[in-house]
Amino acid sequence: MKKSNHSVTNNIRKLRFEHNEMTQQQLADTVKVTRQTIVAIEKEKYSPSLELAFKIAEVFKIPLEQVFTYKSKND
Amino acid sequence: MFSTVIVLGIYYWSVFERFNAEIMNTDEQLQFWAKAILIAIPISIATKIVMMIIFAISNYIITREKMPDFEDERDKLIELKSTRNSYFFFGMGFVISLVVLAFGYPPKYMFIALILAGIGSEIFDNLSKLYYHRKGV
Numbered sequence: 001m002k003k004s005n006h007s008v009t010n011n012i013r014k015l016r017f018e019h020n021e022m023t024q025q026q027l028a029d030t031v032k033v034t035r036q037t038i039v040a041i042e043k044e045k046y047s048p049s050l051e052l053a054f055k056i057a058e059v060f061k062i063p064l065e066q067v068f069t070y071k072s073k074n075d
Numbered sequence: 076m077f078s079t080v081i082v083l084g085i086y087y088w089s090v091f092e093r094f095n096a097e098i099m100n101t102d103e104q105l106q107f108w109a110k111a112i113l114i115a116i117p118i119s120i121a122t123k124i125v126m127m128i129i130f131a132i133s134n135y136i137i138t139r140e141k142m143p144d145f146e147d148e149r150d151k152l153i154e155l156k157s158t159r160n161s162y163f164f165f166g167m168g169f170v171i172s173l174v175v176l177a178f179g180y181p182p183k184y185m186f187i188a189l190i191l192a193g194i195g196s197e198i199f200d201n202l203s204k205l206y207y208h209r210k211g212v
Contacts, residue, residue, distance in 0.1 A: 032147070033147035033148070033149070034143040034145075034147050034150065036143075036149075037147050037148070037150075040212075044211075045210070045211025045212070046149050048148070048149075049148050052148060
């Protein structure tokens with residue numbers, strides 16, 4: 001399989017701790033996904049859909065680009 | 076995955092034993108294999124249901140964490156990719172079974188190829204799920 005030439009990084013883990021040490025389960029329940037999906041996003045093994053990304057940003061009450069960062073591997 | 080393979084393996088073993096014990100013409104052979112595969116479908120479904128219940132209970136006892144009762148976008152994507160892989164595997168098996176028939180082998184070998192493709196696609200589906208869950212999707 002062809003490797004993607006870009007990656008989406010995030011700082012959800014840091015943001016959770018800054019928000020009263022929110023657990024992965026609490027975040028998962030709020031945005032209606034499983035805890036495993038939050039784990040996969042934090043480990044950058046899964047890039048969420050735009051809708052889910054917006055929902056996560058909404059939980060932390062910050063713009064999307066402060067949660068997720070797009071990095072091209074060519075940069 | 077192992078439970079399905081073991082149960083289906085035992086079932087098809089008994090089917091082959093019965094097949095070898097009987098003398099049948101081509102029409103009877105086709106009917107025999109069609110019945111054998113049709114019976115295997117509910118056996119496979121029942122095995123999966125029983126194993127899912129056992130897994131859910133044992134998972135709760137060990138981790139004290141309830142299994143999610145819904146599928147989110149990542150689960151659906153993994154399911155979709157795994158199903159694609161298993162369909163590809165079964166498709167290859169189907170083509171092989173046609174090739175077997177085209178080369179003049181008895182229908183028995185065509186059905187053996189189909190059964191192996193079915194079990195193989197089940198294994199491939201589960202291995203794909205395992206891979207995507209661990210390595211990411």
